[in-house]
Amino acid sequence: MVLLVAGPAWRRRHPAAWWLCVGFPAAALRVVRTWRPLMAACGLAQSRKAALAVVSGLVTSGGPPPNPRVPGRGRTHPKAGGFWFLVRLLPGQVPEDFVKAAPAMAHDWEMHAVRVTTERPGVVRVSATFADPLRHPSVPRQRDPGRxxxxxxxxxxxxxAWAIDxxxxxxxxxxxxxxxxxxxxxxxxxxxxAPQRVALVGIDCKGGMELSLFGQRLSALATDRAEAIRLLNALVRMARERMEHCRSAGVRTLWGLPEEERPVPVVVIVDEIAELFLVANRMEKDDAQSVATALVRLAQLGAALGIFLIVAGQRVGSDLGPGVTALRSQLGGRVCHRVTDSGTAEMALGDLHRDALHAAxxxxxxxxxTAVLACGGGWERARxxxxxxREAQAIANEYRHLTPDLPQLHDDTP
Ligand SMILES: Nc1ncnc2c1ncn2[C@@H]1O[C@H](COP(=O)(O)OP(=O)(O)O)[C@@H](O)[C@H]1O
Ligand SMILES: [Mg+2]
Structure with missing residues (x-):
C-alpha cells in the first residue's frame, strides 16, 4: 500500500534505487513467467519428439500434451535501467532467430527495448532497457578542445560520451x-x-545554405556540382602531392612526418550527397561519375594523408547509381538517424550490421x-x-583566424 502511494515519487526522485528494488524484480518475474510461451510463440521451441518447431496454436492430437524444449536461460542480472541474461541456443538455431524475436520480448516484458548480441558460439546475450536513456540524456555537453x-x-x-575520432x-x-x-x-x-588545427572544406550543393554558415572557418566551399568536381579534383591532387611528400621522406603516413613539416589535416564535409549523384541527362551522368570516382579515390588515399570525409545525405539509396555503393564501402563509419525509406537504412547499416536495421x-x-552508430565492431544507439x-556559426567565427589558407584548392586546372 505504502509502495503504491509513494512508488511514483520514489521512482522519479531515485530512479536507480527504484529500479533495483521494484522495477527489476518485477521484470525478472515477468521473464520467468513468459519465457516458455514466448519461445513457443516465436518459433524458438523445439518438439522433443521430432526436430519440429512448435508454432503457437499447434497442438498435436492424442498422446501426452506436448512439452517442447525451450532454449536454456541463465540467471537474470540487473544493470542500470535494465537487465541481461545469457541464452544457450538449441541445435540448429542461429542468433538471428533471437534478434527477430527481440520486439516480442520487449512487448511481453514491458521493456523499452531488447537487444540480442552474440556472446560466443551457441550463446546469445539478451539485454533489455526499461526506458530510453536517450530521451533525456543526463550527461552534460562539455566544450573541451580534445585530442x-x-x-x-x-x-x-x-x-x-559519443566521440567521433x-x-x-x-x-x-x-x-x-x-x-x-x-x-x-x-x-x-x-x-x-573549429578550435583545432585542421582545415575544413565544405561541399553543399543545395546552394550552400547549410555549410556557408561556417564560411569564415572553411578553407574552401563548393555550392554546385561543377564547383564540387573542381574542388574534389583539387583535393585528389593534394592527396597525391602529400603522398609524394611522404614517399620522399620515407614515411608511410602523414603522421610519420616531423610535426613542423606535416601538412594540416583536412576534413571534407559533404552535405546532401544525392545532389551530387542525381542525374537528369547524359552529361550529368558523366559528372556524377567523376564525382563518385573522385570521392572514392579521396577516401582510399585520404586516411593516411590526413584527408577525412564526412558525407551526409537524406536519401542515400542504391538508386543513386553504382557510385554510391562504391563510396559507401570506403566510408567505414556510419550514423543512421531516423529514416523514412528502408533503402537508406539498408545503405547505411545493411552491409555492417543487419540487426541494427530494426533499431534504426x-x-x-x-x-x-537519435541515431544508430556502426563502425566495424558493433553498433550502438546514441544521441x-x-x-x-547560431551557436555553431558563432564558434566558427570565433576561430576564423585558424582557417588555413590552401591555395591549391582554388586552383582551377581540371
Ligand atoms: N540531438 C538533438 N537533441 C535535441 N533536438 C535536436 C537534436 N538534433 C536535432 N534536434 C532538433 O531537430 C531539428 C532538426 O534537426 P536538423 O539537424 O536540422 O535535421 P536535418 O538536418 O536532418 O534536417 C533541430 O532544429 C532541433 O530542434
Ligand atoms: Mg539539414
Missing part, C-alpha cells in the same frame, strides 16, 4: 530524413573541430538527433548534443 581530430558530439545509450575511423556516412538531426550533428562536429527503423520522430546553427 586532434576527435570531437565529442553526443552521448551513447550506454551512458558514455577521425584518426580511428577516418570517413563517415551520415544519413537521416529531413529534421532527423543531420545538420545538428554537423554543427556539433564543426564546433568541435524504430527511431521515433520526437527524439531528433547528438543539441548545437544550434
Amino acid at each position: 586532434l581530430l576527435r570531437v565529442v558530439v553526443g552521448v551513447l545509450e550506454s551512458g558514455g 577521425l584518426r580511428q575511423v577516418p570517413h563517415w556516412l551520415v544519413v537521416g530524413a529531413t529534421r532527423s538531426g543531420k545538420s545538428t550533428l554537423i554543427n556539433a562536429l564543426v564546433s568541435g573541430l 527503423q524504430s527511431i521515433a520522430p520526437d527524439v531528433p538527433g 547528438s548534443h543539441l548545437v544550434s546553427e
Whole structure:
C-alpha cells in the first residue's frame, strides 16, 4: 500500500534505487513467467519428439500434451535501467532467430527495448532497457578542445560520451530524413573541430545554405556540382602531392612526418550527397561519375594523408547509381538517424550490421538527433548534443583566424 502511494515519487526522485528494488524484480518475474510461451510463440521451441518447431496454436492430437524444449536461460542480472541474461541456443538455431524475436520480448516484458548480441558460439546475450536513456540524456555537453581530430558530439545509450575520432575511423556516412538531426550533428562536429588545427572544406550543393554558415572557418566551399568536381579534383591532387611528400621522406603516413613539416589535416564535409549523384541527362551522368570516382579515390588515399570525409545525405539509396555503393564501402563509419525509406537504412547499416536495421527503423520522430552508430565492431544507439546553427556559426567565427589558407584548392586546372 505504502509502495503504491509513494512508488511514483520514489521512482522519479531515485530512479536507480527504484529500479533495483521494484522495477527489476518485477521484470525478472515477468521473464520467468513468459519465457516458455514466448519461445513457443516465436518459433524458438523445439518438439522433443521430432526436430519440429512448435508454432503457437499447434497442438498435436492424442498422446501426452506436448512439452517442447525451450532454449536454456541463465540467471537474470540487473544493470542500470535494465537487465541481461545469457541464452544457450538449441541445435540448429542461429542468433538471428533471437534478434527477430527481440520486439516480442520487449512487448511481453514491458521493456523499452531488447537487444540480442552474440556472446560466443551457441550463446546469445539478451539485454533489455526499461526506458530510453536517450530521451533525456543526463550527461552534460562539455566544450573541451580534445585530442586532434576527435570531437565529442553526443552521448551513447550506454551512458558514455559519443566521440567521433577521425584518426580511428577516418570517413563517415551520415544519413537521416529531413529534421532527423543531420545538420545538428554537423554543427556539433564543426564546433568541435573549429578550435583545432585542421582545415575544413565544405561541399553543399543545395546552394550552400547549410555549410556557408561556417564560411569564415572553411578553407574552401563548393555550392554546385561543377564547383564540387573542381574542388574534389583539387583535393585528389593534394592527396597525391602529400603522398609524394611522404614517399620522399620515407614515411608511410602523414603522421610519420616531423610535426613542423606535416601538412594540416583536412576534413571534407559533404552535405546532401544525392545532389551530387542525381542525374537528369547524359552529361550529368558523366559528372556524377567523376564525382563518385573522385570521392572514392579521396577516401582510399585520404586516411593516411590526413584527408577525412564526412558525407551526409537524406536519401542515400542504391538508386543513386553504382557510385554510391562504391563510396559507401570506403566510408567505414556510419550514423543512421531516423529514416523514412528502408533503402537508406539498408545503405547505411545493411552491409555492417543487419540487426541494427530494426533499431534504426524504430527511431521515433520526437527524439531528433537519435541515431544508430556502426563502425566495424558493433553498433550502438546514441544521441547528438543539441548545437544550434547560431551557436555553431558563432564558434566558427570565433576561430576564423585558424582557417588555413590552401591555395591549391582554388586552383582551377581540371
Ligand atoms: N540531438 C538533438 N537533441 C535535441 N533536438 C535536436 C537534436 N538534433 C536535432 N534536434 C532538433 O531537430 C531539428 C532538426 O534537426 P536538423 O539537424 O536540422 O535535421 P536535418 O538536418 O536532418 O534536417 C533541430 O532544429 C532541433 O530542434
Ligand atoms: Mg539539414
